[in-house]
Amino acid sequence: MTTMESLIGLVNRIQRACTALGDYGGGDNAFSSLWDALPSVAVVGGQSSGKSSVLESIVGRDFLPRGSGIVTRRPLVLQLHKTEDGQQEYAEFSHLPRRRFSDFSIVRKEIQDETDRITGKTKQISPVPIHLSIYSPNVVNLTLIDLPGLTKVAVEGQPESIVQDIENMVRSYVEKPNCIILAISPANQDIATSDAIKLAREVDPTGERTFGVLTKLDLMDKGTNALEGRSYRLQHPWVGIVNRSQADINKNVDMIVARRKEREYFATSPDYGHLSSKMGSEYLAKLLSKHLESVIRARIPSITSLINKSIDELESEMDYLGRPIGVDAGAQLYTILELCRAFDKIFKEHLDGGRPGGDRIYGVFDNQLPAALRKLPFDRHLSMQNVRKVVSEADGYQPHLIAPEQGYRRLIDGALNYFRGPAEASVDAVHFVLKELVRKSIGETQELRRFPTLQAEIASAAGEALEKFREESKKTVLRLVDMESSYLTVDFFRKLPQEIERAGNPAPSTADRYTEGHFRRIGSNVSSYVGMVSETLKNTIPKAVVYCQVREAKQSLLNYFYTQIGKKEGKQLGLLLDEDPALMERRQQCAKRLELYKAARDEIDSVSWAR
Numbered sequence: 001m002t003t004m005e006s007l008i009g010l011v012n013r014i015q016r017a018c019t020a021l022g023d024y025g026g027g028d029n030a031f032s033s034l035w036d037a038l039p040s041v042a043v044v045g046g047q048s049s050g051k052s053s054v055l056e057s058i059v060g061r062d063f064l065p066r067g068s069g070i071v072t073r074r075p076l077v078l079q080l081h082k083t084e085d086g087q088q089e090y091a092e093f094s095h096l097p098r099r100r101f102s103d104f105s106i107v108r109k110e111i112q113d114e115t116d117r118i119t120g121k122t123k124q125i126s127p128v129p130i131h132l133s134i135y136s137p138n139v140v141n142l143t144l145i146d147l148p149g150l151t152k153v154a155v156e157g158q159p160e161s162i163v164q165d166i167e168n169m170v171r172s173y174v175e176k177p178n179c180i181i182l183a184i185s186p187a188n189q190d191i192a193t194s195d196a197i198k199l200a201r202e203v204d205p206t207g208e209r210t211f212g213v214l215t216k217l218d219l220m221d222k223g224t225n226a227l228e229g230r231s232y233r234l235q236h237p238w239v240g241i242v243n244r245s246q247a248d249i250n251k252n253v254d255m256i257v258a259r260r261k262e263r264e265y266f267a268t269s270p271d272y273g274h275l276s277s278k279m280g281s282e283y284l285a286k287l288l289s290k291h292l293e294s295v296i297r298a299r300i301p302s303i304t305s306l307i308n309k310s311i312d313e314l315e316s317e318m319d320y321l322g323r324p325i326g327v328d329a330g331a332q333l334y335t336i337l338e339l340c341r342a343f344d345k346i347f348k349e350h351l352d353g354g355r356p357g358g359d360r361i362y363g364v365f366d367n368q369l370p371a372a373l374r375k376l377p378f379d380r381h382l383s384m385q386n387v388r389k390v391v392s393e394a395d396g397y398q399p400h401l402i403a404p405e406q407g408y409r410r411l412i413d414g415a416l417n418y419f420r421g422p423a424e425a426s427v428d429a430v431h432f433v434l435k436e437l438v439r440k441s442i443g444e445t446q447e448l449r450r451f452p453t454l455q456a457e458i459a460s461a462a463g464e465a466l467e468k469f470r471e472e473s474k475k476t477v478l479r480l481v482d483m484e485s486s487y488l489t490v491d492f493f494r495k496l497p498q499e500i501e502r503a504g505n506p507a508p509s510t511a512d513r514y515t516e517g518h519f520r521r522i523g524s525n526v527s528s529y530v531g532m533v534s535e536t537l538k539n540t541i542p543k544a545v546v547y548c549q550v551r552e553a554k555q556s557l558l559n560y561f562y563t564q565i566g567k568k569e570g571k572q573l574g575l576l577l578d579e580d581p582a583l584m585e586r587r588q589q590c591a592k593r594l595e596l597y598k599a600a601r602d603e604i605d606s607v608s609w610a611r
C-alpha cells in the first residue's frame with residue numbers, strides 16, 4: 001500500500017466512523033466535530049451543470065440516479081479505491097456491509113432507495129451521508145462528496161424551502177476550511193451566473209481551495225477557448241471536461257469509451273490541444289487525488305492534536321459523569337453496596353468529626369436538655385399551697401403523725417412525671433440532627449449524584465431506621481424516668497431527720513406540724529430530692545440516647561436496607577440504578593465519541609508506522 005492510498009483511506013475510515021456516530025460535521029453537536037477537521041472534496045454545481053457526468057466519468061461507471069427534479073438529496077461520500085488491472089469492479093455501501101455490488105444499475109437503485117429510507121418519499125433533503133466505496137482498476141484513490149445540485153426553483157412534489165435547504169447544506173460543507181471545493185460550471189453559461197462559482201467565491205474568496213471545472217466544452221463554437229479570459233481566476237488552473245451528451249447517454253455509450261472520446265477531443269482540438277495533458281476527467285481525478293493527499297498530509301499533525309485533546313476532554317468528562325455500570329445483577333448489587341458504603345462513610349464522618357454536624361448532638365445534651373430541666377415547673381408543684389393540698393389529700397381522714405409518707409410519694413411521683421417531657425424532647429432533637437445529617441451526607445456523596453432513585457431509596461431506608469431508633473430510645477429514656485419513681489433513694493430520706501436534729505432544732509410539735517413551715521419543709525425536701533434526680537437524668541438520658549440512636553445509626557443505619565437489596569432481582573436492582581436520562585444520554589454520547597477518537601488515533605498511528 002502506498003502512502004497516498006493509506007492517507008486517503010485513513011481519512012475515509014475516520015469519516016465512516018464519524019457517520020456511524022452521527023457526526024456529519026456542522027455545529028449542531030454538543031461535541032467538536034472530527035469530521036470538520038478532516039480534509040474532503042465536495043462536489044458542487046448547479047442543475048444540469050454536468051455534475052453527475054463528471055463524477056461518473058471519474059469513476060468510469062454509470063451509477064448515479066438520474067431523473068428530473070432534485071435527485072441527489074443526501075450527501076454521497078464516494079470513496080474510490082484503485083485495484084490491480086484486470087480485477088473485477090465492485091461497489092460497497094457502509095450501510096450494507098459485506099455486500100458486494102458488481103452490477104452498477106443496482107448501485108444506482110440502492111442509492112435511490114437509501115435516500116428514500118431517510119428522507120421518506122417526501123423528497124426532502126437530509127444531511128446524513130450515504131457512504132459508497134468503489135473498487136476498480138479504472139479509478140485513482142480519491143474521496144469525493146457529491147452534494148445536492150444547487151437549484152433556483154423547486155419542482156412539483158418538492159417543498160419551496162428545498163432551494164434554501166440545499167444551499168444551506170452545500171454551504172455547511174464548503175465553508176469548512178478543510179473542504180476542497182470542486183466547483184462545476186457548464187461552459188455554455190456565463191461564469192458570472194454559475195451557482196457553484198458564486199458560492200465558492202463567497203466561502204473561499206482567495207480561491208485557494210477551489211478547483212474550477214468547465215463542462216460541455218464541446219458545445220462551444222469552434223475557435224472559442226472557454227478557459228481563457230472568461231473564466232474566473234482561481235489559485236488552481238481550471239480543468240475543462242467533455243462528458244457524454246444526452247444523445248450519448250441515450251445510446252448507452254460506455255463510460256470507458258466516453259473517456260477515450262474525451263481524450264481524443266482534447267488531443268485533436270485546435271483550441272485546447274496545447275493543454276490536452278491538463279484537461280479531461282482522468283486528469284482531474286489524478287489532480288484531485290494528489291492535492292487531497294498533500295492536504296491530508298499537511299493536516300495530520302493538527303488532526304492528531306485535535307484527537308488527543310478531545311480524548312483528554314472526553315476522559316475527564318467521563319470521570320465527571322461516572323463510568324457506566326454493568327448490566328448483570330452481580331455488578332449492579334456490587335455498585336449499589338459500594339454507593340451505600342460511600343454514603344455511610346460520609347455519614348460517619350459527620351458523627352465522628354471531620355465533617356460538621358455531630359457537635360450538634362452534644363449541643364442537645366449540653367444546652368437543650370439542662371435548659372429544659374431547669375424550666376420544669378417544680379416551683380409551682382412544690383409551692384406551699386400545693387404541698388398542703390397533696391399531703392392533706394394523701395392523709396385522708398387521719399392526718400399523718402410523724403412524716404407524711406404517702407404525701408411525699410405523691411409529691412415525688414408528680415414531680416418525676418415532669419421529666420418525661422425533656423427526656424422525649426432530647427430523643428426528638430437528636431433524631432432531627434441525625435435526619436439532617438443523612439440528608440446532608442446523601443447530598444455530599446459525589447458518587448450518588450447520578451442516581452436520583454437510589455438517593456431517594458437510601459433516604460427513605462435511613463429515615464425508617466432512624467424512626468425505629470427513635471422509638472427504642474424513647475422507650476429507654478422513659479424507662480429511666482419510671483425507674484426513678486419506682487424506687488426512691490432511701491438514704492436521702494434517712495438523712496433528713498438527722499440533719500434536723502444535728503441542727504439542734506427541737507422536734508416539731510403536733511401544733512406546728514400543720515403550719516406553713518411544716519409544708520415548706522416538706523416542699524424543700526422533695527425539691528432537693530427532685531434536684532438530685534434531675535442531676536442523675538441529666539447524665540443518664542444522653543447515655544441512653546447515644547446508645548439507642550447515635551451508636552445504632554453509626555453501626556446499622558442501612559442494615560435492613562442491605563437485607564432488602566440482597567433479595568432483589570436483577571431488574572429491580574437496575575431500577576434502583578436508574579439515572580437521570582439526560583445524564584445517561586450524555587454519557588452514552590461521550591463514550592461513543594471516545595471510542596471514535598480512540599479508533600481514529602489508532603488509524604493514524606497505523607498509517608504513520610506504514611510510512
Ligand SMILES: Nc1nc2c(ncn2[C@@H]2O[C@H](COP(=O)(O)OP(=O)(O)OP(=O)(O)O)[C@@H](O)[C@H]2O)c(=O)[nH]1
Nearest residue numbers: 047048049050051052053149216242243244245246
Ligand atoms: N454535450 C455535452 N453534454 C453534457 C456534458 N456534460 C453534461 N452534459 C449533458 O448535460 C445534461 C446534464 O448533465 P448531468 O451530468 O445530469 O448534470 P447534473 O449537474 O448532474 O444535473 P442534475 O442531476 O439535473 O442536477 C445531460 O443531458 C448530459 O448529457 C458535456 O460535457 N457535453
